[in-house]
Amino acid sequence: MNETANLKPSSYRWIILTVTVLNLMVLELGIFQIAGLANRLIPALHITTSQLAMLLTAFMLCSAIVSIPSGALADRFGVKNVVIASLIFSLLGTYGRMSANSFAIAFIWMFLMGFPVAFVKSNLSKLYGAWFPAKEIGMAMGLSVASMSLGMTIAIATSPLFPSVQSAFLFSAIAVTVCAVLWILLIKDKPAGAPDYPSQPVIKYLGVAAKSKFIWIGAIAMAVGMGTFTAQNGFLTNAFIQMKHAVPAQAGLIASTLTFASIIGGILGPTISSRVGLTKPFIVLGPILAGVCAYLSWVVPFGSITAVMLIITGLLLGSTIPLIMTLPIMLPEVGPTYAGSAGGIMSTVQMIGGFIIPAFVIAPLAGTDGTKFILIVAIIYVIFGLVTMFLPELGTKGKLAASRKSMHL
Numbered sequence: 001m002n003e004t005a006n007l008k009p010s011s012y013r014w015i016i017l018t019v020t021v022l023n024l025m026v027l028e029l030g031i032f033q034i035a036g037l038a039n040r041l042i043p044a045l046h047i048t049t050s051q052l053a054m055l056l057t058a059f060m061l062c063s064a065i066v067s068i069p070s071g072a073l074a075d076r077f078g079v080k081n082v083v084i085a086s087l088i089f090s091l092l093g094t095y096g097r098m099s100a101n102s103f104a105i106a107f108i109w110m111f112l113m114g115f116p117v118a119f120v121k122s123n124l125s126k127l128y129g130a131w132f133p134a135k136e137i138g139m140a141m142g143l144s145v146a147s148m149s150l151g152m153t154i155a156i157a158t159s160p161l162f163p164s165v166q167s168a169f170l171f172s173a174i175a176v177t178v179c180a181v182l183w184i185l186l187i188k189d190k191p192a193g194a195p196d197y198p199s200q201p202v203i204k205y206l207g208v209a210a211k212s213k214f215i216w217i218g219a220i221a222m223a224v225g226m227g228t229f230t231a232q233n234g235f236l237t238n239a240f241i242q243m244k245h246a247v248p249a250q251a252g253l254i255a256s257t258l259t260f261a262s263i264i265g266g267i268l269g270p271t272i273s274s275r276v277g278l279t280k281p282f283i284v285l286g287p288i289l290a291g292v293c294a295y296l297s298w299v300v301p302f303g304s305i306t307a308v309m310l311i312i313t314g315l316l317l318g319s320t321i322p323l324i325m326t327l328p329i330m331l332p333e334v335g336p337t338y339a340g341s342a343g344g345i346m347s348t349v350q351m352i353g354g355f356i357i358p359a360f361v362i363a364p365l366a367g368t369d370g371t372k373f374i375l376i377v378a379i380i381y382v383i384f385g386l387v388t389m390f391l392p393e394l395g396t397k398g399k400l401a402a403s404r405k406s407m408h409l
Helices: 013-036 038-045 049-056 058-077 079-099 103-112 114-122 124-131 134-161 165-186 202-210 213-243 248-276 280-299 304-325 335-366 370-388 400-406
Strands: none
Touching: 013 038, 013 049, 013 079, 013 114, 013 124, 013 134, 013 165, 038 049, 038 103, 038 165, 049 058, 049 103, 058 079, 058 103, 058 114, 058 124, 058 202, 058 335, 079 103, 079 114, 079 165, 103 114, 114 124, 114 335, 124 134, 124 335, 134 248, 134 304, 202 213, 202 335, 213 248, 213 280, 213 304, 213 335, 213 370, 248 280, 248 304, 280 304, 280 370, 304 335, 304 370, 335 370
């Protein structure tokens, strides 16, 4: 979203997108190597499966703590500078964990690796808003979300292939280093000729962003959606084996269709939304229909129909989250000046939902009943869609488009 009405989109925006996507993918790859190396880490560190899960979710705890200040700091000092600072923590974590010999030490290193994930995610809307026209921001967000899922998928698939835990960690450490250098050398906060944002106290940025009711609605929607998607993803493979009597290879293949479809949906959904100039049909109907398909995926005879239902579910959900993530830059009351703080609020609430909903809402309510588990998942997806009904139309055919144009956004 260009900062002046007459400023044409710079071709350099594709460099910005490429470097950002690479950083997100590599950061997620490094974190989710923990899942791919679980069978080696548990005996090596003398930890339980619960402690392993804590290592894997340490980045979420970090994000919940630092996302809000990261956004406010980016509003004050620029996205590039604050992300560089966060990458220093990540480099300490990625290299430090190679020598970890206990749960406590490994947890500290994994916590540090969460800093740049939080700092980049919180400020995606601000960074892309400075470089991309409004019709392309959803696409950029979709590619960013897809890159994180791709990094996770690559980590789980390739980590077991390394000869040792240390060699796997060294690979990701080098990759993070290379991408950090690319960020330092190539990222710019805004195009040449774009006006500077007004300089204000950090607390001022946060205060303005927090006054927007739509930021809070979007944050709650993302928390509900991502928390439920995480729960469904974690449930399927084992449930197919234990309750549908599938062989592990078949169960894993069919369950993975949900994630792969969400990656594709994260790219296609925002692109189609941009072409039609509307977002509400995607962010409202998408989760509701996903809830229906998620339930059907469980009750239909296990096999190809299950995969089809999961693919539809993934496509619908994948198209929703990137569009909601554009809220900070699309709302006139927030815009580029306060987008970092607003993104931080949304990211924090999202991470809290990702932690609480699977473990403290869905699992206790469902118990060991697989049908009840998926029914609850389906109901929460519908609630997700109902919450987004209260968000404004963000597309070019909506009422806010005129307000953004009058502000030269």
